[in-house]
Structures are given as structure tokens and as C-alpha cells.
Amino acid sequence: MIFRKLCRHTITFSRRSILIVTFFIFPLIYTLFRQTKSDTLIQKEKPPLSLLFETTTSNAVLSKSELHIKLLRAKVERLASKVKSRAIVFNNKALNPNYNTHIFYYGWYGNTPVDGYYKHWNHTYLPQWEQDGKIYPKGSHSPILDIGSNFYPSLGCYSSQDPKVIEMHMKQLREAGVGVIVISWTPPNYTDSPSTILPLLFQYAKLYEIKIALHIEPYFNRNPINLIHHLHPFLSQYGNNVALYRMKKGNRHLPVFYIYDSYLTPAISWMEILTPEGAFSVRGGRMDAIFLGLLVDIQHRYHIKKSHFDGFYTYFAANSFSYGSTWKNWKTLAKFAKQNELIFIPSVGPGYEDTQVRPWNTKNIRQRRQGQYYDVAWRSAINSNVKYISITSFNEWHEGTQIEPAIPMKTSRFTYLDYEPMGSYFYLNLTKWWNEQFTKTLLKY
Ligand SMILES: *[C@@H]1O[C@H](CO)[C@@H](O)[C@H](O)[C@H]1NC(C)=O
Ligand SMILES: *[C@@H]1O[C@H](CO)[C@@H](O)[C@H](O)[C@H]1NC(C)=O
Ligand SMILES: *[C@@H]1O[C@H](CO)[C@@H](O)[C@H](O)[C@H]1NC(C)=O
Numbered sequence: 001m002i003f004r005k006l007c008r009h010t011i012t013f014s015r016r017s018i019l020i021v022t023f024f025i026f027p028l029i030y031t032l033f034r035q036t037k038s039d040t041l042i043q044k045e046k047p048p049l050s051l052l053f054e055t056t057t058s059n060a061v062l063s064k065s066e067l068h069i070k071l072l073r074a075k076v077e078r079l080a081s082k083v084k085s086r087a088i089v090f091n092n093k094a095l096n097p098n099y100n101t102h103i104f105y106y107g108w109y110g111n112t113p114v115d116g117y118y119k120h121w122n123h124t125y126l127p128q129w130e131q132d133g134k135i136y137p138k139g140s141h142s143p144i145l146d147i148g149s150n151f152y153p154s155l156g157c158y159s160s161q162d163p164k165v166i167e168m169h170m171k172q173l174r175e176a177g178v179g180v181i182v183i184s185w186t187p188p189n190y191t192d193s194p195s196t197i198l199p200l201l202f203q204y205a206k207l208y209e210i211k212i213a214l215h216i217e218p219y220f221n222r223n224p225i226n227l228i229h230h231l232h233p234f235l236s237q238y239g240n241n242v243a244l245y246r247m248k249k250g251n252r253h254l255p256v257f258y259i260y261d262s263y264l265t266p267a268i269s270w271m272e273i274l275t276p277e278g279a280f281s282v283r284g285g286r287m288d289a290i291f292l293g294l295l296v297d298i299q300h301r302y303h304i305k306k307s308h309f310d311g312f313y314t315y316f317a318a319n320s321f322s323y324g325s326t327w328k329n330w331k332t333l334a335k336f337a338k339q340n341e342l343i344f345i346p347s348v349g350p351g352y353e354d355t356q357v358r359p360w361n362t363k364n365i366r367q368r369r370q371g372q373y374y375d376v377a378w379r380s381a382i383n384s385n386v387k388y389i390s391i392t393s394f395n396e397w398h399e400g401t402q403i404e405p406a407i408p409m410k411t412s413r414f415t416y417l418d419y420e421p422m423g424s425y426f427y428l429n430l431t432k433w434w435n436e437q438f439t440k441t442l443l444k445y
Contacts, residue, residue: 069363072320076319076372095175095176097174098438099211101390102178102213103391103403104215106184107184110159114159121148121149125138125357125358126358128361143157150355151402153404153407166201170207173394176428176431177435178391180245182214211246212243227259228280228287235255254290256292259309263296263303274308290311294313294324295312309342315390315392316352317366317393319376327376330384348377350377353366353399353400405419405427
């Protein structure tokens with residue numbers, strides 16, 4: 001679901017990036033490296049000359065994607081050094097749920113003991129978009145030891161239907177103070193529909209004081225009119241549930257729907273349901289809600305505005321992958337949102353790596369750097385003075401954006417990434433820490 005957009009962008013990104021890297025950024029970064037190097041020389045003891053020499057020569061033979069990764073690493077390091085150093089020791093104080101912190105949640109995993117077969121852990125290798133002359137693996141992963149993720153979950157290849165798993169997830173999110181889960185959603189009987197687990201999710205969410213919003217995926221033939229039609233049974237069933245998240249609009253409290261890839265539908269179609277004058281308007285009625293569009297490219301601002309969405313989010317965890325996912329654009333986007341009375345919810349993530357499902361997609365890797373990447377994302381979001389922040393993701397394991405606990409795992413064929421030496425809970429703890437900072441800044445408003 002989340003995959004299509006990524007690929008299209010990879011293409012435009014790659015051609016441009018080669019040019020940019022060659023003519024602008026390489027000389028820039030080279031200067032930067034030299035700068036950093038001389039800084040190190042002042043602070044620390046002088047490294048042996050041979051080391052400097054080696055670094056310089058290896059720079060010269062770097063492949064484009066290696067260079068790209070190196071470049072991004074330098075950027076994150078530079079930005080991270082600006083972020084005030086966070087406490088290394090996390091406190092164990094309970095944090096109240098912050099309902100302004102939302103997290104994308106996936107309920108699409110299945111395993112043989114619970115579901116009768118594996119779902120998603122046995123993800124296929126996806127074909128690449130531009131032939132690059134290299135040969136990549138085909139077919140699909142075969143759990144338990146070989147899964148479609150660069151990381152390995154602490155809970156193993158779990159089933160999203162398992163009540164014990166759902167309870168554990170809610171408990172973990174409650175401890176991190178994350179108030180709202182945004183569940184990936186397609187209508188009942190569509191691929192990856194969470195409809196059979198929604199009763200359990202609502203039950204355990206309530207128990208842990210967590211609220212639920214939906215992330216509407218681009219299910220087959222989605223359009224604004226059938227979307228309202230499909231949402232009707234959902235709202236009939238859960239509209240009065242205390243665990244349904246509601247956001248204040250005027251004097252009403254409305255459910256919230258994030259709409260992935262909303263720009264695939266023309267603004268005039270969204271207007272049919274989102275403007276008071278629309279032929280199928282939901283405004284003011286029982287189906288009214290806060291509808292949030294996805295902003296990928298800069299011109300989507302006009303699509304969001306014209307469609308009459310209530311606000312927008314950015315989803316992608318890879319900084320500079322799209323206009324919306326570029327941290328330095330968030331202040332501008334916040335200003336645009338304010339001027340147009342829109343809700344802006346930037347999406348922060350701990351990193352990105354999906355080469356177990358897209359082996360060719362090395363240029364979008366964003367290394368976690370022991371939490372530094374996540375730090376800069378959170379700081380950028382908080383500094384843009386937003387009222388809401390979304391986290392990509394709790395458990396999108398295929399793209400390596402999860403904050404869910406992971407364990408070290410090594411097989412004869414593959415070594416998974418992990419959170420060591422900080423441990424499995426590191427990203428939950430770090431989320432709690434940043435969530436606390438965010439809560440403090442919200443109190444100032
Ligand atoms: C991280 O969180 C877990 C679970 O809440 C806790 O047991 C652990 O002590 C925390 N780690 C640190 C370093 O504070
Ligand atoms: C995963 O396994 C199940 C059961 O064998 C199968 O139905 C499904 O198509 C597999 N998925 C992939 C992507 O191979
Ligand atoms: C989904 O499929 C099941 C079983 O085939 C059927 O009983 C149910 O009515 C369907 N639900 C919807 C909403 O179509």
C-alpha cells in the first residue's frame with residue numbers, strides 16, 4: 001500500500017540527485033568533511049597522516065549510492081550536533097497519554113499458529129523501477145528466520161490478530177505516552193483490511209487509554225463517494241466508542257481520518273464530500289469528520305486547500321525523499337497551514353531501510369545512527385510549532401520505520417539490523433522522551 005508512491009519518487013529523485021550530487025553537493029560535502037576533519041584535529045589528537053590519506057582516496061572511488069549515504073550521514077550528524085544533547089538515562093516516570101501524538105499502526109501481520117499461514121512476514125521482493133544492470137533476489141521470504149524486514153521483531157513473527165500481541169502493543173504505546181494509533185485501513189473484505197481485529201484493538205486501546213483514528217489506504221477503486229459509503233458501517237459500529245479519537249472542530253468533536261495518497265483523486269472529486277455545497281457533502285452531518293490529506297510534493301498544498309481537507313500530513317520517514325518529508329520545509333508548511341486554517345501534522349520517523357523488500361532501493365536508506373536521526377526529526381517538528389505530530393511508524397517492518405522493539409538476529413544468510421547497544425526498547429524510550437518534550441511545548445500555548 002505504502003509502496004507505489006515511493007517508487008515513482010525514486011525515479012525523479014535519482015536523476016536529479018545524480019546531477020545535484022555531482023555538481024553541487026559533492027564539492028560542498030567535501031569542504032564540509034575537510035571542515036569537520038580540521039575541527040577534530042583541534043579537539044582531539046592528530047590522526048596519523050595515513051588515515052587522512054585513506055579517507056581521501058576512498059572518497060574518490062565511492063559509488064553514487066555510497067556517496068549518497070555518506071552525504072546524508074554527514075547531514076544528519078551536522079543537524080544532530082545542533083540538537084541539544086538528550087538525556088541518556090530515561091526516567092521511569094509515567095507519562096500521561098498525549099493525544100496530540102499520533103502513530104501509524106499496521107495490523108496486517110499473520111502467522112501459521114494463529115491465522116493458518118504467514119501474512120506479510122513472507123513479503124515478496126519487489127521489482128525495481130529502473131534497470132541498473134544488477135541482479136536482485138526474486139520470490140518471497142520464508143519465515144521464521146527469513147522475513148521481509150531489515151530488522152527482526154522482539155515478538156517474533158507475530159499475528160496481528162493475537163490478543164496478547166495487541167495488548168502488548170497498547171501497553172508499550174501507553175508507556176511511551178503516545179495517545180493515538182492511526183490504523184492502516186481498507187474496507188471489510190479488501191486486502192489487508194483490519195476489520196476483524198478492530199474489536200480487539202478498540203477493547204485494548206480503551207484499557208490503556210489510547211484512542212483510535214484510521215489511515216485510509218488507496219484500496220481498489222477508492223473514490224470519495226465509496227469511501228463515505230464504506231466508512232458508514234465503521235462509524236455506526238464505533239462512533240460512540242470511547243476509544244474512537246475525536247478532534248475539536250468549532251463546537252463539535254469529530255473522528256479523524258488520514259487519507260494516504262489523497263492526491264490520486266482530483267480536488268473537484270474531494271469537494272463533492274468536503275465542501276458544504278458538495279453533492280455528497282458530509283459537512284455538518286453524521287458522517288462529518290476531520291479529513292487529512294497527504295502532502296508529498298510542493299504543489300499538493302493547492303490540492304489540499306482546493307479539496308477542502310481539514311489538514312495534511314507527510315507520512316514518509318526518509319528526510320528529503322519528498323518535499324513534505326524534508327525536515328527543513330516544515331516551518332514553511334506550518335506557516336502555510338496557519339494562513340489557510342489547516343491542521344499540519346508532520347511525520348517523524350527513526351530512519352528508513354527497506355532493502356529486504358526493495359533490494360535496489362539503497363539510496364533511500366536513512367540510518368538510525370543510534371537515535372540521532374529520530375532526534376533531528378522530532379526537534380524539527382517541535383521547532384515548527386505544530387500542535388500535532390505523527391510518528392511513522394509503530395510497526396511498518398518492511399520499510400524499517402518501526403519503533404516497536406527489535407532483537408539482534410543472525411542467520412547463515414543474513415544479519416538483521418538491531419538497536420544495540422541501547423537495547424530492544426530504545427526507540428520506545430526515546431519516543432517517550434521526545435513525547436515529553438513535545439507535551440511541555442504544548443503547555444506553553
Ligand atoms: C526503557 O523502557 C523499558 C520499559 O519501559 C524500561 O524497562 C527500561 O529501563 C528503559 N531503559 C532505560 C535505559 O531507561
Ligand atoms: C505468504 O504465504 C501465504 C500462505 O502460504 C500465501 O497465501 C501468500 O501468498 C504468501 N505471500 C507472499 C507474498 O508470498
Ligand atoms: C465479507 O465477507 C464475508 C464472508 O465472505 C461475508 O459474510 C461478509 O458479509 C462480507 N462483508 C462485507 C462488508 O461485504
